Amino acid sequence: MKPLRLKVNIEKRLDTFNLSVQIEVGAEILVLFGPSGAGKTQTLNAIAGLMTPDAGEITLDGTVFFRSSANKGAAINLPTRKRHVGYVFQQYALFPHLSALENVAYALWRQPHARERAGELLERMHLIDLAHRYPHELSGGQQQRVAIARALAMEPRVLLLDEPFSALDSEIRRRLHEDLLRLQAEAELIVIYVTHNLEDAFTVGHRMAVVRNGAIERTGAPRDIYPQTNTPLLMEALATGG
Amino acid sequence: MNWSALMLSLQVTIVATSILFVVGLVLGVFLARFRIPGQIIIEVIIFLPLVLPPSVIGYFLLLALGRGSPIVEWFHVNLLFSWYAAAIASAVVGLPLMFQSARTAIASVDHNLENAARTLGSSELEILWRVTLPLARRGVIAGLILGGARALGEFGATLMVAGNIPGQTQTLPLAIYDAVQARRYEDAQMMVVVMTAVAFVGLWFVRQLERPLNRRKTVA
Numbered sequence: 319m320k321p322l323r324l325k326v327n328i329e330k331r332l333d334t335f336n337l338s339v340q341i342e343v344g345a346e347i348l349v350l351f352g353p354s355g356a357g358k359t360q361t362l363n364a365i366a367g368l369m370t371p372d373a374g375e376i377t378l379d380g381t382v383f384f385r386s387s388a389n390k391g392a393a394i395n396l397p398t399r400k401r402h403v404g405y406v407f408q409q410y411a412l413f414p415h416l417s418a419l420e421n422v423a424y425a426l427w428r429q430p431h432a433r434e435r436a437g438e439l440l441e442r443m444h445l446i447d448l449a450h451r452y453p454h455e456l457s458g459g460q461q462q463r464v465a466i467a468r469a470l471a472m473e474p475r476v477l478l479l480d481e482p483f484s485a486l487d488s489e490i491r492r493r494l495h496e497d498l499l500r501l502q503a504e505a506e507l508i509v510i511y512v513t514h515n516l517e518d519a520f521t522v523g524h525r526m527a528v529v530r531n532g533a534i535e536r537t538g539a540p541r542d543i544y545p546q547t548n549t550p551l552l553m554e555a556l557a558t559g560g
Numbered sequence: 561m562n563w564s565a566l567m568l569s570l571q572v573t574i575v576a577t578s579i580l581f582v583v584g585l586v587l588g589v590f591l592a593r594f595r596i597p598g599q600i601i602i603e604v605i606i607f608l609p610l611v612l613p614p615s616v617i618g619y620f621l622l623l624a625l626g627r628g629s630p631i632v633e634w635f636h637v638n639l640l641f642s643w644y645a646a647a648i649a650s651a652v653v654g655l656p657l658m659f660q661s662a663r664t665a666i667a668s669v670d671h672n673l674e675n676a677a678r679t680l681g682s683s684e685l686e687i688l689w690r691v692t693l694p695l696a697r698r699g700v701i702a703g704l705i706l707g708g709a710r711a712l713g714e715f716g717a718t719l720m721v722a723g724n725i726p727g728q729t730q731t732l733p734l735a736i737y738d739a740v741q742a743r744r745y746e747d748a749q750m751m752v753v754v755m756t757a758v759a760f761v762g763l764w765f766v767r768q769l770e771r772p773l774n775r776r777k778t779v780a
Binding site: 366367368397398399400401402403404405407409411412413414415424425468469471472 | 670672673675676677678679680681682683690691694695
């Protein structure tokens with residue numbers, strides 16, 4: 319498949335600050351890194367269509383997700399369900415009344431062989447033995463793998479992850495990062511990964527964008543942004559437990 | 561035991577509960593999920609039957625169903641003094657209980673789950689059907705039982721709009737009143753036992769529904 323590009327250029331007046339984000343993402347994992355309350359989640363919500371910016375444009379190659387009326391002609395705001403963007407939430411947000419398999423099959427219900435497809439996805443995430451468990455019967459790491467499988471079920475080109483593994487211990491987190499890197503490479507996914515943990519940014523990010531007070535401060539490879547010298551910012555981020 | 565009154569009560573209660581299900585659910589969803597102008601006024605009107613005397617509810621229903629009302633003028637149906645009127649009166653007094661329970665349950669469903677469903681391609685109606693209502697089902701069922709039990713026990717407004725015609729509009733509560741008036745105490749006693757038993761079982765079941773969930777509602 320032809321690699322796509324997701325272009326985001328939005329403004330939004332929020333309660334405590336103004337969000338003003340310009341990013342362009344290809345088939346890679348872009349880490350949005352910054353302290354909580356910097357506007358990272360709001361950016362993901364704007365891309366997914368869960369929040370409407372005041373102005374700007376969001377496009378995935380030819381597809382316009384959002385365009386304010388100030389930009390070239392009529393305003394466009396594609397509803398969330400038509401954007402086809404996978405979203406993994408911080409709080410997992412698995413449907414508690416559905417089994418793991420049914421959660422993954424949720425988006426496929428109109429298609430034939432939905433359960434078989436969902437089973438394959440669970441297999442790839444090493445979860446097939448747990449297919450009939452309910453979310454509350456799964457560990458945090460297992461729940462988040464189900465959430466990823468569920469988001470991938472509709473074969474999105476864009477996958478958004480909001481602090482996906484922040485509640486998990488570092489060993490499980492490392493394995494999930496490996497899974498994520500593998501999945502991204504296999505499907506040439508456009509991935510945006512939000513975190514306030516610098517270690518996450520270094521393990522999983524091909525590129526990172528530092529978000530502060532609603533704006534992108536710097537963009538580049540993690541090593542370029544935070545060279546292994548003892549920059550004060552790095553120390554600060556590591557000291558706060560990231 | 562007045563069997564025709566029992567059967568009629570069942571018939572009236574089933575129809576009233578069906579009305580409650582549809583109307584209570586629609587109102588519950590709209591008032592839980594959308595900001596509607598005049599929201600408080602709508603809610604106050606829904607709750608009025610809880611506090612108004614049955615004669616006042618009956619009076620309003622006479623206005624709504626009687627000659628000169630839109631229902632008679634437009635549809636040319638006269639429901640007064642038929643069992644349909646009894647069903648409508650029963651639904652009106654049951655509605656506050658159904659509405660309250662359904663709205664609370666729907667409002668407490670985690671918004672994140674609905675957002676997740678949106679990103680998975682669901683329309684709003686689909687989300688309601690596949691996520692919100694299944695998760696709110698305990699509250700909806702509890703409301704239906706409470707409202708249905710209240711509908712079964714409706715007396716005053718029913719008397720005013722449907723009358724007390726044996727075999728046609730005389731439900732169990734009215735038959736009990738009649739039996740006592742005629743000093744047929746044994747007859748009354750049987751029906752009192754039936755009514756009390758049904759109400760007891762209904763409320764017991766509602767308490768069961770309200771007990772803490774085995775499954776966690778949201779997974780943190």
